[in-house]
Amino acid sequence: MKKAKKIASLVVASALLTSSFAAITSVNAAEIDSAQVASADNTLRDKVGDGVMLHAFNWSYNTIKENLPAIAAAGYTTVQTSPVQQPKDYSTSGDVVGQWWKLYQPISFHIAEKSWLGTKDDLKSLCDEADKYGIKIICDIVSNHVANADDDKPNAVSSQVKQYEPDFYKKRKTLTRYSYKGDASDSSVQAVVQGHVSRCPDLVTNDTAIQNYIINLLKECIDCGVDGFRFDAAKHIETEDDGEYASDYWKNVTTSASSYYTQKTGNDLYIYGEILNNCGAGRSYNSYTKYINVTDNRTGDAVLYNVAKGKASSAANATYQSGVAASNAVIWAESHDTYEGNSGSWGYSNTSSVSDENVVKAWAIVASRKDSTALFFARPGTALMGNVSTDSTYKSTAVSEINKFHNLFVGQSEKLGSSGDIAYVA
Secondary structure, eight states: OHHHHHHHHHHHHHHTTSTTOOOOOOOOGGGOOHHHHHHHHTTOOSSGGGSEEEEOTTBOHHHHHHTHHHHHHTTOSEEEEEEOEEETTOOSOOOHHHHGGGGGSEEEEEEOSSOTTOOHHHHHHHHHHHHHHTOEEEEEEOOSBOOEEETTEEEEEOTTHHHHOHHHHHTHHHHBOTTOOOBOOSSSHHHHHHSBGGGOOBBOTTSHHHHHHHHHHHHHHHHHTOOEEEETTGGGSOOTTSGGGOOSHHHHHHHHHHHHHHHHHSSOOEEEEOOOSOOSTTOOTHHHHTTOEEEOHHHHHHHHHHHHTTOHHHHTOOOOTTOOOGGGEEEESOOHHHHHSSOOOTTOSOOTTSOHHHHHHHHHHHTTOSSOEEEEEOOOTTOOTBSOOSOGGGGSHHHHHHHHHHHHTTTOOOOEEEETTEEEEO
């Protein structure tokens, strides 16, 4: 029976990459019965790193909770939320293009009081309900920078911060890189770790006060039942190996949060950080993987590009381009940054024009990989902020079967290959 299951799963994954790929079918949450959920639950993994993650981009906590049956049935072990902190210029306006970036310009170091995502009580309620399905919740954290006052003044903190963090606001000129005027770039270690990302004031992350703000935020989330974190712009937060710009940020923050989580749950906290394209200025991924897992976007970007161009043999390249171990890598077919922005590599700086069909074909390779953790970005479609994606590809039959393929063969060996225009993971 095991052999038959393996062959069947391989055929499914392989067939997705042929030119005769069938139309993607979707399932509404209301159509998913308890038997389907129970069947999916049997394949969900106990650890975040062993399963696949759904990026519920801009969904509110209540929206995620309402869709947990469909998420479980689709084989996702983990759901990643958008950033939890109070966003700059929050309003009830719901257009995604005009609002999503505000979540990445926080004006507090606490779970938001007013946000498209909901309240702290909503987050706790989500975590409680997710536990019933065996689903883990991880939250996006912005700890590299705070919201700016104006794009023309990248070192000036938004006055909105004063309402939520008055003590920080009083000390803002010492707790941000106020004297450094440069934007973040890969040109030097200082430009990477002290430059202003998206023209936002860079936090002095080597300062104990800043580290404590972040540690307390993580503990606040853990108290709600959160099982892990994604650190936005982790590339731009210094490591122990950055010479005169080095600090103990990652050691202190991750040790404190992990210890707190283990004391409360007896389990291990999952943390990964966003490092796009490279570490910059001769810096190393290994400086981060001592403490966290990291994104390897170039691997998934290459798969998507080669799938879209019909290059099966290249799509089946088994090399992780960051050079990190698979168990330290988070990979994807696309992310919110490549869909909404221009951070992609390998010919697609922006992936919004890539068809759902090609994204799913790339996902068949990305999510079938041994040991790495794959993240599926739920394209918003025409949804407003806080609402469920109208593009239901994330729960399509094809994506669900790929997710279950991954879950069933955790810990097994892998072989990537191609035959003509078919690429496969065995």
